[in-house]
Amino acid sequence: MRLLAILLACVLNGDSLSAQIARPNILWITSEDNGPHLGCYGDSYAQTPSLDRLAAKGMIYLNVWSVAPVCAPARTALISGLYPNSTGSEHMRSMVKLPAHIKMFPQYLREAGYYCSNNSKEDYNLEKPGQVWDDSSNKAHWKNRKPGQPFFAVFNHTVTHESQIRKRPHELKHDPAKVRLPRFHPDAPEIRQDWAQYHDKMTEMDALAGANLRELEEAGLAEETIVFYFGDHGPGMPRCKRWPYNSGLHVPLIIYAPKKFRHLIPEYSAGGENKRLISFVDFAPTVLTIAGIKLPAWMQGVPLNARALEYLYGLRGRMDERYDLVRTVRDKRYVYVRNYMPHKIYGQHIAYMFETPTTRVWQRTYLLGQGQPEQFAFWEKKPMEELYDLENDPDEVHNLTRSPQHQKALARMRDALRQHTLRIRDIGFLPEGEIHSRSTNSTPYEIAQDKSKYPLERILAAAEWAASTNSASPAAFLRDDDSAVRFWGVMGLLIRGVKSGPELERALRDPSPFIRITAAETLRRSEPLVELSSADAHGVYVALWALNALDGFPERFDLTAPTSRFSPRVQEYVPRLLESLRK
Numbered sequence: 001m002r003l004l005a006i007l008l009a010c011v012l013n014g015d016s017l018s019a020q021i022a023r024p025n026i027l028w029i030t031s032e033d034n035g036p037h038l039g040c041y042g043d044s045y046a047q048t049p050s051l052d053r054l055a056a057k058g059m060i061y062l063n064v065w066s067v068a069p070v071c072a073p074a075r076t077a078l079i080s081g082l083y084p085n086s087t088g089s090e091h092m093r094s095m096v097k098l099p100a101h102i103k104m105f106p107q108y109l110r111e112a113g114y115y116c117s118n119n120s121k122e123d124y125n126l127e128k129p130g131q132v133w134d135d136s137s138n139k140a141h142w143k144n145r146k147p148g149q150p151f152f153a154v155f156n157h158t159v160t161h162e163s164q165i166r167k168r169p170h171e172l173k174h175d176p177a178k179v180r181l182p183r184f185h186p187d188a189p190e191i192r193q194d195w196a197q198y199h200d201k202m203t204e205m206d207a208l209a210g211a212n213l214r215e216l217e218e219a220g221l222a223e224e225t226i227v228f229y230f231g232d233h234g235p236g237m238p239r240c241k242r243w244p245y246n247s248g249l250h251v252p253l254i255i256y257a258p259k260k261f262r263h264l265i266p267e268y269s270a271g272g273e274n275k276r277l278i279s280f281v282d283f284a285p286t287v288l289t290i291a292g293i294k295l296p297a298w299m300q301g302v303p304l305n306a307r308a309l310e311y312l313y314g315l316r317g318r319m320d321e322r323y324d325l326v327r328t329v330r331d332k333r334y335v336y337v338r339n340y341m342p343h344k345i346y347g348q349h350i351a352y353m354f355e356t357p358t359t360r361v362w363q364r365t366y367l368l369g370q371g372q373p374e375q376f377a378f379w380e381k382k383p384m385e386e387l388y389d390l391e392n393d394p395d396e397v398h399n400l401t402r403s404p405q406h407q408k409a410l411a412r413m414r415d416a417l418r419q420h421t422l423r424i425r426d427i428g429f430l431p432e433g434e435i436h437s438r439s440t441n442s443t444p445y446e447i448a449q450d451k452s453k454y455p456l457e458r459i460l461a462a463a464e465w466a467a468s469t470n471s472a473s474p475a476a477f478l479r480d481d482d483s484a485v486r487f488w489g490v491m492g493l494l495i496r497g498v499k500s501g502p503e504l505e506r507a508l509r510d511p512s513p514f515i516r517i518t519a520a521e522t523l524r525r526s527e528p529l530v531e532l533s534s535a536d537a538h539g540v541y542v543a544l545w546a547l548n549a550l551d552g553f554p555e556r557f558d559l560t561a562p563t564s565r566f567s568p569r570v571q572e573y574v575p576r577l578l579e580s581l582r583k
Contacts, residue, residue, distance in 0.1 A: 022292075023114075024224060024225060024261045024290060025226070027142070029212050030154060030155070031157045032121075032160050032232050032236075033161050033231070034234070035247070036251065037202055040054075045180065045199060047174075049206065049210075057271065058271075059270070059272045059273070061255070063332060064230065064250070065246075065313075066231075066314075067249070067281060069241055069243050072124070075121075081283075081301045083281055083300055083424050086445060087443075087444055088443075094318075095126070095567055096126060096127070103130075106133055108288055116133050116134050116153075117141055117144065118133045119156065121156045150291075152287065156232075159201050159205050165198040165235075166355060172193070174200055177192070182395045183372070183395040185239070185375065186361075186365045186370065191357070191361055194237060194358045195358075223260065226256065229254040230251055238358055239346070239378055244315055246396060266304050277310070281301030282303065282304070311413075312329065313417070314328040314330075319350055324341050326339050327426075329416050330390075331416075333391055335390060337388075338385060341491070344381070344382065345381055351576045351580070362379075377397075422457070425456055427456075429459045429484060430459075432545075433513070433541030455482055466491045504522055513546075517549050526557070530550070533546040534562070536564045547577035547581065
């Protein structure tokens with residue numbers, strides 16, 4: 001009779017029997033701006049007892065990448081199961097639409113009967129396609145679901161965020177004399193203070209995660225719930241956060257599965273370690289698979305029960321007010337970095353990053369010529385390619401691209417990245433403004449998939465030529481019908497330091513403002529840049545590109561701040577650049 005009653009209730013509620021009695025709850029505990037600096041990952045300096053206990057009965061994953069080394073695009077990959085550079089959402093605090101047929105993964109969970117709560121950060125670079133969460137607020141909680149309803153709940157802890165590791169005054173709990181400094185950072189008291197404070201904040205975060213876990217146990221739900229703990233990208237220190245090295249993308253992941261649900265987590269071993277490569281785009285399909293939901297065909301990630309990955313991929317686009325374009329790939333040993341704008345230094349002046357004492361002290365030691373050679377690179381122009389051996393160089397300071405014995409690995413990684421770029425239809429090779437203008441009445445994802453509207457093969461060929469030592473003429477690129485191909489043709493002249501020529505004069509009259517700006521920067525002519533720097537007249541993305549170009553001129557400019565209101569997510573970046581140009 002009881003079984004009959006359950007069946008009847010399922011029919012009346014529109015839920016399957018398996019949904020009522022066999023689906024696990026799923027809890028995500030997330031933290032911001034931290035790598036795997038936990039005791040369970042072998043860090044003897046760490047004090048993280050709660051997560052260490054979770055790892056002792058769960059499993060830790062050693063090779064997890066967040067796709068992007070900064071929060072908004074990283075969270076965009078999590079919520080969508082898509083690479084941000086395939087949806088036009090790679091740039092910090094951008095906002096683009098998804099096609100009508102694509103949903104954010106909690107929507108599928110809600111349709112299947114799950115109660116979905118998010119406490120509380122979203123920070124997606126994608127517009128939400130309808131209601132995503134049952135509750136997304138600082139009061140959101142799995143306790144607010146209907147009796148017996150399975151839940152997917154997120155608790156996000158911000159105490160480890162970049163802003164907190166530099167907050168003063170702070171009484172250190174970790175001894176700064178004992179902290180391990182990465183080889184790219186010079187040894188200075190302020191830098192030791194920041195790293196020690198980072199570890200203090202990790203301990204505070206661990207206590208908050210412990211409270212989440214105790215609450216679950218006290219409710220009698222620990223054996224009904226699969227728990228994920230992970231960070232959203234690497235530490236909030238310069239050259240970690242914002243940089244798609246392993247130092248900026250490598251995050252901890254601990255999964256605990258109760259005995260009754262361990263069959264849902266492949267290769268699960270209580271207290272064990274797993275070396276499989278996992279990307280943030282894999283989290284959405286993994287959760288849907290755990291919940292017994294059929295995966296949509298458009299998802300680019302793969303669930304844990306799928307074939308093991310051979311490579312992971314990362315990216316860097318606009319970071320706050322500064323533009324760049326970097327793509328990375330790693331396997332279990334090597335990290336390959338492709339810099340498409342090598343004329344820009346690593347350590348561009350990002351106002352928010354320079355609030356951290358480490359950034360200022362590091363730059364000062366460089367200007368004074370102090371420290372070791374591997375600590376100078378951050379303040380200099382980038383090489384076009386980088387290759388690092390994580391087994392022998394975990395801090396990624398010895399570039400192996402010129403090493404004869406590493407040429408096969410270099411070629412293999414280079415090809416893997418190129419194939420990935422073409423496979424996902426990476427739309428990040430468009431200037432940011434063109435991502436938006438080309439997708440009017442459509443979406444960037446749909447434009448990228450249409451080869452007639454986005455000839456990626458030609459654009460990529462131009463970008464690869466631009467960021468190379470290839471001496472071939474760019475004439476064909478500069479005459480191409482597609483503005484993005486012409487853009488990379490002019491960019492190649494800028495990267496090569498060409499100062500004059502008829503092709504640049506023609507580019508000054510190109511219909512595309514991004515080409516005109518790049519040509520003016522190459523010719524060292526400030527007048528066109530000043531004119532195009534008006535966000536009121538030309539829009540925020542043209543203004544950002546022009547102001548970035550002007551910032552490379554030795555003279556200072558007193559420009560007018562915009563009066564128009566733009567997206568609240570990006571409008572703060574123009575004033576930051578204007579302030580930089582006045583100094």
